[in-house]
Amino acid sequence: xxAYDKPLPKIDTxxxxxxxxxxxxxxxxxxxxxxxxxxFPASPVCPKxxxxxxxxxxxxxxxxxxxxxTFHRAYWNGFAKDLPxxxxxxxxxxxxxxxxxxxxxxxxxxxxxxxxxVFEPITDEITLPKFKLAT
Amino acid sequence: xxxxxxLKDKVAVVGVGxxxxxxxxxxxxxxxxxxxxxxxxxxCGIDKNEIxxxxxxxxxxxxxxxxxxxxxxxxxxxxxxxGRMASxxxxxxxxxLEAGLCKYVALIYANIGRSRRVNYGGEESPNIWDPWxxxxxxxxxxxxxxxxxxxxxxxxxxxxxxxxxFRHNAGLNPDAVMRKPITIEDHENARPxxxxxxxxxxxxxxxxxxxxxLTTKERAKDLKKPPVMISGLGGREAFxxxxxxxxxxxxxxxxxxxxxxxxxxxxxxxxxDIDAFMCYDNFSPTVLxxxxxxGFCGRGESGSFVEGGTLKVGGKLPTNTDGGHLSxxxxxxxALNVEAVRQLxxxxxxxxxxxxxxxxxxxxxxxxxxxxxxxx
Ligand SMILES: [Zn+2]
Numbered sequence: 305x306x307a308y309d310k311p312l313p314k315i316d317t318x319x320x321x322x323x324x325x326x327x328x329x330x331x332x333x334x335x336x337x338x339x340x341x342x343x344f345p346a347s348p349v350c351p352k353x354x355x356x357x358x359x360x361x362x363x364x365x366x367x368x369x370x371x372x373x374t375f376h377r378a379y380w381n382g383f384a385k386d387l388p389x390x391x392x393x394x395x396x397x398x399x400x401x402x403x404x405x406x407x408x409x410x411x412x413x414x415x416x417x418x419x420x421x422v423f424e425p426i427t428d429e430i431t432l433p434k435f436k437l438a439t
Numbered sequence: 440x441x442x443x444x445x446l447k448d449k450v451a452v453v454g455v456g457x458x459x460x461x462x463x464x465x466x467x468x469x470x471x472x473x474x475x476x477x478x479x480x481x482x483c484g485i486d487k488n489e490i491x492x493x494x495x496x497x498x499x500x501x502x503x504x505x506x507x508x509x510x511x512x513x514x515x516x517x518x519x520x521x522g523r524m525a526s527x528x529x530x531x532x533x534x535x536l537e538a539g540l541c542k543y544v545a546l547i548y549a550n551i552g553r554s555r556r557v558n559y560g561g562e563e564s565p566n567i568w569d570p571w572x573x574x575x576x577x578x579x580x581x582x583x584x585x586x587x588x589x590x591x592x593x594x595x596x597x598x599x600x601x602x603x604x605f606r607h608n609a610g611l612n613p614d615a616v617m618r619k620p621i622t623i624e625d626h627e628n629a630r631p632x633x634x635x636x637x638x639x640x641x642x643x644x645x646x647x648x649x650x651x652x653l654t655t656k657e658r659a660k661d662l663k664k665p666p667v668m669i670s671g672l673g674g675r676e677a678f679x680x681x682x683x684x685x686x687x688x689x690x691x692x693x694x695x696x697x698x699x700x701x702x703x704x705x706x707x708x709x710x711x712d713i714d715a716f717m718c719y720d721n722f723s724p725t726v727l728x729x730x731x732x733x734g735f736c737g738r739g740e741s742g743s744f745v746e747g748g749t750l751k752v753g754g755k756l757p758t759n760t761d762g763g764h765l766s767x768x769x770x771x772x773x774a775l776n777v778e779a780v781r782q783l784x785x786x787x788x789x790x791x792x793x794x795x796x797x798x799x800x801x802x803x804x805x806x807x808x809x810x811x812x813x814x815x
């Protein structure tokens with residue numbers, strides 16, 4: 305594998321379960337065991353009730369396209385060869401927002417479009433959840 | 440809803456100052472801050488040793504700033520280098536003065552982002568979404584504007600009206616960094632950065648500094664220039680999507696509606712009374728969102744509202760009469776508050792709004808704030 309030269313996620317106690325599940329091609333959000341609130345990114349306490357009793361819940365991987373943008377500037381050298389590239393903002397069916405890349409959109413991206421997760425291994429450790437238009 | 444009515448017309452801006460704006464590698468934050476402070480002290484005619492409150496923003500070390508200026512305040516606040524801090528800081532100073540914590544506050548902002556090549560994205564601001572290539576505050580505005588286009592049919596040609604109007608205004612301001620007129624076509628053909636936004640939707644990056652001096656209404660009477668009163672205030676945060684820095688899922692509309700009720704209620708005016716509008720414009724879509732949120736036009740109608748030069752000096756709602764962040768200077772809200780004061784004093788020369796009596800500042804950001812200034 306050639307050296308991966310884009311930014312990698314910072315993995316710590318809080319975020320490790322998310323990346324382990326992603327490696328198994330599962331998309332997860334943090335779930336509060338006290339009040340049932342689902343959220344992402346991971347938070348050390350539940351933003352709704354402040355509970356520390358939290359876990360991870362695998363979600364459907366489906367959502368709607370809230371918006372998207374196309375980067376024409378490489379803020380990191382690693383992205384220069386991908387220009388222009390799309391970044392999408394997904395509202396997951398379970399509630400949380402998730403930023404990702406829209407792959408194979410073929411110019412068909414539209415606010416409100418249905419999308420579903422796909423997984424792209426980038427290193428031995430990391431698999432990035434990305435999204436495509438739902439079929 | 441909070442109610443700041445007790446603070447109405449209690450505090451005045453009595454001095455304003457600024458450096459030139461540009462690329463100044465020969466000096467630094469402290470040197471620029473000191474120049475702006477000297478200018479503001481001269482503007483209000485105060486003995487600098489009377490200043491017993493110091494608020495600094497984007498200055499590396501507040502105490503070093505105090506040492507350089509030879510002042511020993513009894514109230515000091517340092518604020519981080521975020522654009523939203525200007526009106527947050529001014530409101531804190533109003534509260535401190537009214538509470539009697541100090542008598543005269545100097546607020547100093549300096550930026551050396553041009554000469555030091557600050558990027559506002561990538562490795563300089565690490566974020567959870569970096570692995571997907573999402574970074575920079577401009578991207579959040581691109582994300583919001585894309586959605587605004589989809590929901591309301593707003594066009595990039597309408598968005599261009601913002602940049603074109605502010606460049607026009609900058610052309611009337613001899614101190615502005617970018618004064619060459621631009622057209623809607625220039626905007627449409629500009630280099631794409633994060634589409635749907637292009638280069639002319641982005642604020643400038645330049646060096647410079649701004650200083651404001653505030654005191655209570657009573658003390659203001661003894662100073663050189665006519666005081667400009669702070670007549671209305673409002674604020675509300677939007678932290679729910681802070682990991683997408685600068686993003687609000689509803690274009691800051693709920694927060695701005697609350698702020699409109701507070702600020703106009705306190706000042707006893709409404710959008711139709713605003714003679715000049717100072718609108719934080721880190722990226723051009725912010726201006727559209729601000730106009731809708733405060734009620735200058737209906738929801739989703741900001742695109743048509745700005746068409747035909749509405750925001751130009753001489754237009755229906757003269758906005759960012761100095762050229763704003765898009766064309767005058769990237770002083771992160773501070774220069775727009777100074778411009779509000781100068782408009783009310785009638786010091787704006789070719790860009791002066793006639794009979795200017797009420798000026799509103801708004802920053803639609805994760806910490807949105809508005810201030811209404813009136814003649815003392
Ligand atoms: Zn909870």
